[in-house]
Amino acid sequence: MNDAPNEAGSFAFTLRKSCPHTRARLGSLRTPHGSTSTPAFMPVGTAASIKGVEPRRIRDTGSRIVLCNTYHLVLRPGDDVVRDLGGLHAFMRWDGPILTDSGGYQVFSLAELTETDRDGVTFRSHIDGRTLRLTPERAMEIQLNLGSDVMMAFDECLPAHADREETARSLEERTLPWARRCLDLHPGDGRALFAVAQGGLHEDLRRACVRALAAEPFDGLALGGLSVGESKEEMRAMVSASTAEMPAEKPRYLMGVGSPLEILDAVALGVDLFDCVLPTRNGRNGAALTFEGVLRLKNARHTRDAAVIERDCPCAACSGGFSRAYLRHLLQSREMLGATLMSIHNLTFMQRLMAGIREALETNTFESFRQRLAAKLAGETSIPATRNTST
């Protein structure tokens, strides 16, 4: 499922091939804890756990790199605790690559009484009301304490429809200078630091932000502030404009995206990395992802449905012979095992999707693969991929 040699070493991105018909790219990404082929999808382990799934099972889904959330881990158990226990890899028993976000998105979406100044953000924990502060320097300190392989620069994430003036000021006064302050703290020890490009839904601001960040020696470039409520067309326009400004040699990460259709689209626009809570969250809620579209297992028609979710799926749920009827029963009875098996299936689906995309890129058939699959998955639009406040 993953054809890159699982080589560990200093961070490096290798562009292996470009699609002749779209802007899609086939590559590989090396980190101190191993490699992954790209385009790649990262399961989200908000609080240092992909909800309900053991790390070895995560690996079984084909996942090679996971994401953890800085904001949640600072609040609980604290980055000092994780550091004292040997960092996130030792803490959560995941020996593959880990990417951490900067905490920016969650501070602006989850925390209470947020006050932003030129230097950073003061906010109250949504868990216990403690007052905390995040600055570029603190965000780097946290991520170094966590020991992530790929760190994100601290950014300001405005509401999707912030006006031009406010957005421009945010970039000028916060996101750009904050990114540079993070860069000053790059450990230079083989771990990577990505910058996060913002700019709301203003194409020119997005382009300008990307150009400014691309001029600095970041190891990769991320697209932030998307999939936060804007339309599919708006998101696509922003992604397209942003990747157009990005240098070919750096990996591109679209944060918080997305659904299978959104990923197919964004890959065609040149994105290499994705993360989303969709497979786990929607799985817990009874939506099984398949190559024929979404199966809603809580539906009464599955009461006596002896079939597994997807016949040729190698996941623990399908290959283990757990029927749709049994999964439905577990979901209806709020049995944890239902959430676990559904999450394993959906993550396996996502990794099979990514493997299919990579295989198609390898054989120059990505565009027809994408169109064929998009037609089958069209019904999927009813489950939007909302960004994670938790997984």
Add this chain to the structure above:
Amino acid sequence: MNDAPNEAGSFAFTLRKSCPHTRARLGSLRTPHGSTSTPAFMPVGTAASIKGVEPRRIRDTGSRIVLCNTYHLVLRPGDDVVRDLGGLHAFMRWDGPILTDSGGYQVFSLAELTETDRDGVTFRSHIDGRTLRLTPERAMEIQLNLGSDVMMAFDECLPAHADREETARSLEERTLPWARRCLDLHPGDGRALFAVAQGGLHEDLRRACVRALAAEPFDGLALGGLSVGESKEEMRAMVSASTAEMPAEKPRYLMGVGSPLEILDAVALGVDLFDCVLPTRNGRNGAALTFEGVLRLKNARHTRDAAVIERDCPCAACSGGFSRAYLRHLLQSREMLGATLMSIHNLTFMQRLMAGIREALETNTFESFRQRLAAKLAGETSIPATRNTST
């Protein structure tokens, strides 16, 4: 961990050895879905799932036979649904032996507006308020639909301190005739039917009930209506009196028991089979069972505790290197994985305890094993083994 050949066949109980110092017994129990050595502990899969643990993981804990609850499965998904899907083994993907209770205990503890007559019980579902009826005939039909290897006869479970007269009448008019009606429906196809002896806290009634049931061709005898709020001494007296009346050649099952200390005691009184929600429920709540006593992982002193729960434990949590600090974090964050890993550890502990008991019986050292371990586990009394309303 389990030294009986995993032989499948018609139900049979083989008494292999008796303890020279106590009334403890070493044996083995064969069912159409495989065998288990006794004394044995059965994890509880109330709604056809041991909460949060995949079947293959259950087997990894050393468990060889599991219990499911008739009452819960009748309410959801319905025994007809389970039957249509091939029975419980196929439904929950557990290919080992399954024991089902009769539904009696839960009807009397969980259902609403219960009305008992000579023929059975009418009650309302605690889930959706539907009116349902259980009779001896219906309890047998359900268990045959579920396809259990060991069925329990339908009994009336009175409150622990029901008076003598009420208890005697219950035995005479309900529990004993109901058991005989169940026996009339014994399928005689290799599956087993156990009778449930009641009698409250009245020793003479317990003895009389056991004698009456022992005279009938049941495959095994269970002790019901215990561990429902009575004192340890009361329970011990009832178990002792009951097993004293039981024929040596039939297996004895103490329903809903119990804590490691209670099991050590009951084994010494001649009990062969146990089930309890304690390892899973207490695990979910943060209590880790160990051979040095209970570890309460939510305690702040484990915040930076890098040790695993128990160093020599082969379970997925301990051998997987998950630290007490990480488990504490998962429990505090209400992450499902915490419940899963704790349940796996605690079930593994219970199976190691049972394996230790069997090994000690094999080598005629059970009594010293029991006393040594009881001294270490003395602190455990603070977590009583309450009977399951669910797991």
